[in-house]
Amino acid sequence: MSNQNIAVFWFRRDLRFDDNAGLFHALQGDLPVLPLFIFDRNILDKLEDKNDARVMFLHDTLTAMHQRLEDKDTSLLVKYGKPEEVWEEVLRNYSVRAVYTNHDYEPYAKERDEAINQLLTKQDIPFRTFKDQVIFEKDEILTGGGDFYKVFTPYKRSWLDKLEDGMLESYTSGLSFNSWCQTKSLPMPSLEDMGFERSDIEIPANRINESLIEDYGENRDYPAKDATSRLGIHLRHGTLSIRKLVWEARELNETFLNELIWREFYMQVLFHNPQVVDTAFKPKYDNIPWRNSEDDFQRWCEGKTGYPIVDAGMRQLNKIGYMHNRVRMIVASFLTKHLLIDWRWGEAYFAKKLLDYELANNNGGWQWAAGSGTDAQPYFRVFNPYSQTEKFDKNEEYIKEWIPEYGTDDYPEPMVNHKEARERAIETYKEALN
Template sequence: MKKEISICWLRRDLRLEDHTALYHALKGPHPVLLLFIFDTNILSKLPVKDARVTFIYNTIKELNEQLAQHDSSIVVKHGSPEKAWTELMEEYQVKSVFTNHDYEPYAAERDDSLAEFLRSEHISFHTYKDQVIFEKDEIVKADGKPYTVFTPYYKQWLRKLDDFYIKPYPIKKYLKHLLKIKRQHIPSLSDMGFEASAQKFPSEDFSRKLDAYEKLRDFPGADATTHIGMHLRFGTVSIRHAAAQAKTQQAEKWLSELAWRDFYMMILWHFPHTVNSAFKPAYNNIKWRNNEDEFEAWCQGNTGYPLVDAGMRQLNATGYMHNRVRMVVASFLSKHLLIDWKWGETYFAEKLLDYEMASNVGGWQWACGCGNDAAPYFRVFNPELQMKKFDPDFKYIDKWLPEYKKQKHVPPIVEHAFARERILKVFKAALNN
């Protein structure tokens, strides 16, 4: 007789504390088994040394060690979700499945398919909000429609934010309801076709940087940002804990960044076409140059603009780029070089440790001028002025582009004034089409 259990499926929530789906699963009538699926639909698109896979793998192993203290273990599957769930049904009498919402288009389709399959097997399926403070229709205009401009959204977001929404779920006292099983086999990275990455990952301790963030966040040389994006992306830090800490330390600017993340998640949910199409349809008429040699120069940090090149070198070396610099390099690619923003978004998706589709797509469309609440198309960042304003002592440039000080840097790939005039003509033509 197979044992009756509930399953808590971990995806972007790789922790045991303050975990919405796990809390509700543990309060249910059946012992809870934790599941993680290394989804080949996602993994097949990644390089063999993708540092994010190594991070996930190491985190899963750490979770398994924590579960061992409760005589439990995580079940790890490698393959398609369909195959994984079929195998689980053969091994256990699954009565209910608990998981947290994921707002990306592939994830939504995957979860809809699973819900249909579970219904056919008479298994209840429960999903919860966990990776954002407010989701979907929780912050809307008076007419019930979603906000498409951040400032009024943020005002309502702040008004609604109270202790209820950032209160942690008390998991610890319910962990005795985990399924008691012996240690389960975890497939190795090589079993899954990957190699371990030597990439250094950011610390989970973001609170010590919040004071500096409020004053120095725009100066890349100060390294005053929290680097918490990766932990929010994979749920190794709870968004409720992050927001509560920001309120405690009165880190208003940082709190607004968490709201931007919610905002872009909401936009992606309501407007999924923005993944590969401009939020403002007229911008799909832009006649991009898409010069492959210039794109490669941008990728490698050889455009001749120091701040742009330092940013790209940092990204390629560390999987991270300072947020102010992200705006500059994105604007430069789409506006100075007239290369489709989707090329840059795809490159960031490959390189960024903290890549989140909603924020990345939103940020790129903002920089291009084609998104919701975007910088107007005629606002073109001057990379030289940005460098003088935000890296006046060349601290960031010296670190990532040492040849600049030695006057061995490549000449600019395009002249700023010329590029600005060109983009204004091209964008104006597209919008008047």
């Protein structure tokens, strides 16, 4: 038990020391700051793969942060457990007088934070939270009528109109260690302690490639090219500042900036409509009589549909935890339209596999493909995998990279006929929606 009065900064989706809003404010206070991270069992216990690369990435990141602090005679408190139980333990062992953190907007996170806020309030401990993972949040971008935007283009216009240079300035908390709580080295749970092991999947570099961003609009739709930033995992967990990335994107490439605005568009949709986690944004789309064939779904998951661009994408996802953005749209359309399988099945599979998984974007993208989301493609638009291949992988470089048996007798025949599947999908949707 420490009798020293302290403040706690609770790391979550903001795993960096520099340009961290909540940490900046904590270090500006009068109390020494003890940093805390919780490996949340409410999340980790649901993960089926015990070599999940995302857990490894978090552990490696925290290990590096832990070492950096220990080099300065302070430490990072890392716990494994359920947040309320961990906080009860922290409050027993430390004289906490204030808690700082950054906002989180997902439904579970909001419930978790409300429970912790109530726990802290009972002990008269202020819970101070700040905006950090987005440029605009909650109700900061609204229509003239005071509602959230349901269409991207006017949202983007409003977002750009409101953007000011000052919003992108860095929170220069630095590592002024005089403000940190001086503690001896604190033990950190290992991956094995939490029931996990290391993954063979490689984590993309946390580096802004300026030349790639400059050519992003020209090259981003071609999956055989190494032309996407792969920064999604770093934005998801805050190892990269959104302010820094938006500043670079604004200077370098409008198309890349648009993708960052799409991220915030879907986050505000989820914030205002938490029900979209389980139901269609457009309720009538929940009337679609999905076929939901387990066998068809398994072939889609394994990349054995007989549609090469679809199979290449699924095999890329299964192998490296990533799928090219153009191909994500193709495989999602194929699942929901060609196979008439519920978008929630595909969303859950992506959530299990994607390194850059983020609830708002994943949900928004799948509902877009299914036609059920905000600003979604119309239900009668069914991507043609063959024409998409002709446009974006004409020489089949991407396909051949991920399907070694392509062009041999070992590669399966198409599991459905495109024309027939398209007509079936349109008719099924039409009957359900009218």
